Amino acid sequence: MKFFASAFAIATLSALANAATLPEIKATNSVTSCGSASDLLTIDSIQYSPNPPVPGQEFTVDFKGSLSGPIPDGTTAALTIALGGVDLINQTLDFCSKLAPQLGQTCPVAAGPVNLHKSLQFPSGLRK
Template identity: 35%
Template sequence: MQSRFIALTLASLTLASQALAWGCIGQDCNDAANQIAFSVPQPEQAHKSAWDPTPGGGWQWSSCGTGDEVVSVDSIVVSPDPPVPGQNLTVRAKGTIKDEVSDGTFADVVVKLGLIRLLARRFDVCEEARANNADLQCPLSAGDYELEQTVALPREIPPGKFNVHVTGENQDGSNLVCLDLSIQFGFRR
């Protein structure tokens, strides 16, 4: 489940970055991303700007739950930090599943750039894992899990701080997870 959750989170970040990069805010961007181009102006000089995150400070996460969620995340580490548009991002995560996770489990993902909502979508966790050939598949039993996943970030991600709020519900109606993630992108050099 942990790898599926992280893959889902990464997928939501990728979808959000594509949504902003391709300019299709507030709609399903799967098809639009292939049709509309949007570019970000490059800085005039190669000096540090207010949009550039501090090394090691481009990614933050926190649990927003009460502690009774089915998935408990112990750590999430990304490399490189800060993430760089157009390059691979590797995510290493550790966590614990307290109860079985099977079909009927979903996650709600909301992605914002500042106060602007870019994406609000409900994902079927098990279906997403099957569709993306994840290493772990439903049903998952209780236990400790570790994940390392690498994704290619779109080059068109504009500078800014993206905030991701993830909640969900297990197939039995219990709270799945509650996470707040923040990722900051600077100008490409």
């Protein structure tokens, strides 16, 4: 079974940690799902603090979404993260081994709300 989420939080965190200098990300329109109405994951919000992340400092991401159905073992997630029109992440991951543990879950993951609060170190040495 394929699980498609074009802007899933874990990939967003990875993308931010590898991106060049970022402009402020407006909370009202910072996340756009490129998926379809049949996707299992609905993204309600992603918030960053500080906004934008500061090179060499910690930042946090709060993700809220919901699953319309259960995610069984063996599910893959097709992840694409773009910033400023440039694809930063475009890969397929095993959801159950790579992403579910970040959500404090094991497969099968039940339908319902999905919340993630994650702190990361933003790498220093990025171009200004």
